[in-house]
Amino acid sequence: MKITYPHMGYSYIAFKMLINDLGYEPVVPPEPSKRTIDLGARYAPEFACIPYKVLLGTYLETIEMGAEMAISSGGVGPCRAGYYGVMHQKILNELGYDFKVFILEPPQSNYLDFIKKLKVLKPSVMSWRTFIQLIKKGYSKLEAIDEMEFLMYRFMPYEISKGDTARAFKIALDMLDQAQTEDEIEDARWECRKVMAKVPQDRSRDPLKIGIIGEIYVVLEPAVNFYIQKTLGEMGVYTDRSIWLTSYAQKNVVVEGKVGERDIHEMAHPYLNEMIGGHGINSIGEIVIYAKGGYDGVIQLAPFSCIPEIMAKGIVPRVSREEGIPVMTIFIDEQTAAAGVLTRLEAFLDLLQRRREQKTVKERLA
Numbered sequence: 001m002k003i004t005y006p007h008m009g010y011s012y013i014a015f016k017m018l019i020n021d022l023g024y025e026p027v028v029p030p031e032p033s034k035r036t037i038d039l040g041a042r043y044a045p046e047f048a049c050i051p052y053k054v055l056l057g058t059y060l061e062t063i064e065m066g067a068e069m070a071i072s073s074g075g076v077g078p079c080r081a082g083y084y085g086v087m088h089q090k091i092l093n094e095l096g097y098d099f100k101v102f103i104l105e106p107p108q109s110n111y112l113d114f115i116k117k118l119k120v121l122k123p124s125v126m127s128w129r130t131f132i133q134l135i136k137k138g139y140s141k142l143e144a145i146d147e148m149e150f151l152m153y154r155f156m157p158y159e160i161s162k163g164d165t166a167r168a169f170k171i172a173l174d175m176l177d178q179a180q181t182e183d184e185i186e187d188a189r190w191e192c193r194k195v196m197a198k199v200p201q202d203r204s205r206d207p208l209k210i211g212i213i214g215e216i217y218v219v220l221e222p223a224v225n226f227y228i229q230k231t232l233g234e235m236g237v238y239t240d241r242s243i244w245l246t247s248y249a250q251k252n253v254v255v256e257g258k259v260g261e262r263d264i265h266e267m268a269h270p271y272l273n274e275m276i277g278g279h280g281i282n283s284i285g286e287i288v289i290y291a292k293g294g295y296d297g298v299i300q301l302a303p304f305s306c307i308p309e310i311m312a313k314g315i316v317p318r319v320s321r322e323e324g325i326p327v328m329t330i331f332i333d334e335q336t337a338a339a340g341v342l343t344r345l346e347a348f349l350d351l352l353q354r355r356r357e358q359k360t361v362k363e364r365l366a
């Protein structure tokens with residue numbers, strides 16, 4: 001059976017290994033491109049959000065590569081993600097493809113259903129013990145990938161020679177891709193840390209600090225968010241991202257991984273006390289956390305027509321004013337152009353820089 005899955009940042013490396021370990025043939029999804037989005041947009045309902053269109057485009061591209069089934073996650077709560085699997089399946093069948101969209105709903109929504117679905121994925125000759133060990137191994141590779149990506153964005157604003165950190169990250173990714181056993185992954189992780197740490201840095205710099213928040217897919221997939229964190233890193237900006245695939249899985253997100261989901265919701269409570277689906281409530285709580293953490297600004301990434309992020313955006317001006325932190329929202333759909341995003345980023349950085357300088361002058365005069 002040839003199995004594919006959605007492309008989300010660099011996680012494809014770990015999923016490729018896991019699917020292979022389970023005895024299936026992985027079809028690695030290509031990085032989302034204009035063609036992916038065009039394909040998805042051609043067959044998706046017009047007002048579907050960009051993650052829906054990218055996923056549909058990815059399935060169509062991987063079908064061309066021979067994929068017979070896709071494994072994806074579902075969603076609960078007042079957000080359309082819960083319907084996506086069913087709708088993707090319907091559209092692909094109507095287009096005449098014999099392709100299965102296999103959706104794993106979050107276990108908390110129905111443990112029994114989750115176990116039943118895992119049972120379908122577990123080869124009958126494989127013990128549960130081996131199956132769980134393989135999932136754990138895949139997860140440890142995912143953690144190592146997240147750690148290297150995290151280090152890349154941490155080091156970029158201090159790199160002396162432009163491009164060194166991105167090159168080191170590429171080497172680290174290749175090393176992790178080669179590692180197949182639990183021990184090899186652990187060894188590779190140590191080696192990757194050394195590779196990343198060797199990048200010459202100028203720690204005397206005091207870069208602008210920006211928090212990146214928003215809907216999970218557009219935050220996690222650089223090809224959809226116009227490589228925003230990398231672009232900012234190259235512009236000398238220190239960024240922190242509120243969502244990582246592994247920390248999301250553990251419900252333990254934000255600023256150096258020390259603040260949990262419950263803390264985020266508590267921070268959001270003065271402004272928003274209702275679950276609005278997706279990451280809407282998190283977006284509000286995370287702005288407060290970044291403001292308290294001394295960040296200069298926040299960028300909210302939101303798929304155009306994403307109801308949770310639109311609702312959060314309605315509250316953002318008040319949060320921004322009361323917490324004293326500028327927030328810029330970037331809505332993303334198939335019409336969004338890289339040049340427009342870059343222009344907005346440059347203008348936002350100018351604003352943050354001027355704000356910082358004014359603050360310094362005020363502090364000196366006080």
Ligand code: SF4
Pocket residue numbers: 049050051052079080081215216217277278279303305306307308309
């Ligand atoms: S959170 Fe927004 S973008 Fe994500 S699936 Fe739901 S509606 Fe779509």
